Amino acid sequence: MKKLFYLLTVILLGLLQLNWPGFLSFFNSRPDLLLIFAVSAVIYLDFKSAFVLGAFCGLIKDVFLTGVFGTNILLFCALCYLVFRLSRQLSTETDLIRLGLVCVAVLLSNVVNGIQSAYSGGIPAGIFLGNLFFSTGYTLVLSPLVFKLTRKIAE
Amino acid sequence: MFKLPRKILIKFILVACAVFLLANSLSCFKDPFNNFFKPQLSLVGWVKREIGGLIFFHRNLIENERLNNEVGALRSRLLDSREVLLENARLRGLLNFKQQSPLRLVPSRVIGRSPDSWSSSIIIDKGKSNGVRRGMVVISLQGLVGRISESSDNSSKVLLINDPASGISSIVQRSRQEGLVSGTLGTNLIMRYLPENADIVLNDTIITSELSQICPKGLLVGKVISLGKELSGLNRYAMIRPAVDLASIEEVLVIIP
Numbered sequence: 001m002k003k004l005f006y007l008l009t010v011i012l013l014g015l016l017q018l019n020w021p022g023f024l025s026f027f028n029s030r031p032d033l034l035l036i037f038a039v040s041a042v043i044y045l046d047f048k049s050a051f052v053l054g055a056f057c058g059l060i061k062d063v064f065l066t067g068v069f070g071t072n073i074l075l076f077c078a079l080c081y082l083v084f085r086l087s088r089q090l091s092t093e094t095d096l097i098r099l100g101l102v103c104v105a106v107l108l109s110n111v112v113n114g115i116q117s118a119y120s121g122g123i124p125a126g127i128f129l130g131n132l133f134f135s136t137g138y139t140l141v142l143s144p145l146v147f148k149l150t151r152k153i154a155e
Numbered sequence: 156m157f158k159l160p161r162k163i164l165i166k167f168i169l170v171a172c173a174v175f176l177l178a179n180s181l182s183c184f185k186d187p188f189n190n191f192f193k194p195q196l197s198l199v200g201w202v203k204r205e206i207g208g209l210i211f212f213h214r215n216l217i218e219n220e221r222l223n224n225e226v227g228a229l230r231s232r233l234l235d236s237r238e239v240l241l242e243n244a245r246l247r248g249l250l251n252f253k254q255q256s257p258l259r260l261v262p263s264r265v266i267g268r269s270p271d272s273w274s275s276s277i278i279i280d281k282g283k284s285n286g287v288r289r290g291m292v293v294i295s296l297q298g299l300v301g302r303i304s305e306s307s308d309n310s311s312k313v314l315l316i317n318d319p320a321s322g323i324s325s326i327v328q329r330s331r332q333e334g335l336v337s338g339t340l341g342t343n344l345i346m347r348y349l350p351e352n353a354d355i356v357l358n359d360t361i362i363t364s365e366l367s368q369i370c371p372k373g374l375l376v377g378k379v380i381s382l383g384k385e386l387s388g389l390n391r392y393a394m395i396r397p398a399v400d401l402a403s404i405e406e407v408l409v410i411i412p
Contacts, residue, residue, distance in 0.1 A: 018267040018278070022402050028341060029272040064267065066276045066304045066314050113273040117340070121319030127341045135272040 005153050006041070006053055013037055013146070014060040029135035032106060034061055036143045038076050039105050040150035042083045043092050054080035067116060075112055079105045095144065102143045106136045249406055252296050258371065259411040260294075261285055265404055266310065275318040275340060276301075279407060282309045290369065292410045298375035298398030299323070299363060300407050311409075315401050316376070317344055325376050326364040330354035333364055336376055336395060342402070344377060346393040353391055355379060361395055371410065 013033040020030045038054035045053070058076030062069050083101050090097050110132050117123060123131075208215065249262050263285075267278035281287045283306050293300040293313045301315040314321050317338035325336045325346065332353050334346040349355060359379045365372035377395040384391050 014270070017270045020268065025402070028402070030270075032271060034270070061270050064270050064278065064312070066269075066274055066312055066318070066320070110273070113271060117273040117319055121322065121337050122345070122347075123319050123340055124345075127339055131272050131340065 002153065003049070006045075006049070007056070009149065009153060010034065010037060010053060010056055010060065014057075014064075018064055026138060027130055027134045029131055029138055031139040031142045032109065032135065033139075033142065033146060034058075035076070035079070035106055035109055036102055036139060036146040037150060038080055039083050039102050040098075040143075040147045042080050043087055043098060043101070043147075044150050044154040047080075047084050050084070051077060051080050067120070071112075071116065075109060079109060082108075098147060099140060099143060103136065103140055106139045107132075110136055245406055248296050249408065252408070260408040261287060261411060262406060262408050263287075263311075264406055273340070274320075275315040275338060275401065276304065277313045277315060277404065277407075279311050279313055279409070280309070281409060282306050282311050284308050286411050287311050287409050291412070292370045292374070293407050294374060294410060295399050295404060295407050297400075298377065299370065300399055300401070300404065302369055303409065313407070316397060317341070317401055323370060323376070324364045324366045324368075325361050327353075327355050327379075328360040328362050330359075333366070334393070336361065342396070343380065344395040344397055346379075346395055347385070347390065349391040349393060351389070351391060355382065355391075355393055357382070359393075361393075 017030070017033050024030075034057040038050070038057045041050040041053045054076040055073050058073035061072040061076075065072065083105055086101060086104070090101075092098055092101070114123070114128055114132055118128060246262075252260075261281055263279040263281035265277045266280050269276045279287075279293075287303060287306050289303050289306055291303045293302060299316055301313045301318070301321060303311050304314040305312040315338065316323065316336070317340065319338050319340055322335050322337045324333065326333050330353075332349065332355050334349045334353075336344050336346045339345050346361060357379055361376040361379065363370040363372055363374040363376060375398045377397040379393045380396045381394040382391060383394070
């Protein structure tokens with residue numbers, strides 16, 4: 001039953017991300033709710049379930065993106081594994097550590113996606129850096145909400 | 156005991172009535188009376204209203220709540236009807252454009268946007284079942300929007316012109332100077348590969364070129380807002396403001412070749 005809830009949450013977050021209101025997009029950047037959910041799943045669930053959920057989140061992103069199919073599935077799986085390894089070294093009880101983990105994951109994801117986007121065509125350096133920092137910051141700001149949601153379902 | 160004769164009493168009443176009617180019908184009598192009694196009447200009215208308010212406090216409270224709810228509901232209905240009105244105007248414009256245009260067009264609605272900040276795309280509600288195929292050009296009433304990058308049975312993904320992966324051969328309408336317009340992920344586009352002596356100035360209109368394998372020629376792309384020199388020093392570039400507001404687009408038209 002809980003797994004069904006997790007899947008439904010992924011779908012809902014995906015839909016929200018796809019229809020993110022324009023007036024909430026600051027400097028053309030939007031939060032990566034699916035990535036926050038994947039990271040929070042690693043913290044609150046067992047690794048296997050979190051890994052599968054992470055792959056599912058990546059699949060949803062890949063389905064609706066125009067880039068190379070499968071990039072986000074691989075990226076999300078790799079980030080889940082990285083966060084899992086990091087969370088074993090650190091105590092994930094405090095909010096700051098959890099924010100730090102999300103920050104690492106979002107920065108890496110943005111760097112990979114940004115390089116892929118820059119490779120397909122030229123992006124001015126200002127827009128690249130702006131996108132990198134604004135979308136990372138925006139995702140970090142919204143991460144406590146998604147963490148709360150994941151913890152509520154996990155309990 | 157003192158007893159008033161009936162005749163005198165009747166006379167007195169008749170005279171009093173006559174005086175009262177006269178005083179009431181003539182403003183010269185009426186106004187001083189009214190002015191004299193006005194503050195007292197206002198005070199009495201105020202006291203009466205306040206007492207009534209205290210007595211009927213609970214009834215008024217409930218009525219106030221009901222009216223507030225009604226106002227909220229009416230406001231939301233007003234907003235809905237405004238939205239319908241705006242949509243109606245947009246669709247009417249699209250229909251007119253479709254009827255006037257020599258191109259075969261499929262009107263469609265935007266149902267989703269790119270889920271990340273590193274690409275610029277939209278999802279529309281028309282797909283293969285409506286004749287929409289990969290590579291077809293998407294426009295709006297204002298100008299070029301992008302092209303279909305993937306199409307499924309009932310929906311399609313559109314790569315917008317401000318995506319870095321998008322590149323369209325375009326010309327300056329005035330001087331026919333050619334260049335390649337591509338996206339920057341921001342609100343503006345960039346026109347590259349302009350020679351050093353390119354005839355291009357601010358506010359020039361950029362349209363699609365007939366050399367473009369993707370788009371029909373003459374579609375409006377945007378206007379030049381600034382000019383610069385590339386780092387290599389060999390070419391110039393022009394920043395272009397797209398004719399279409401890509402961030403808030405809701406309805407588009409797919410050109411069927």
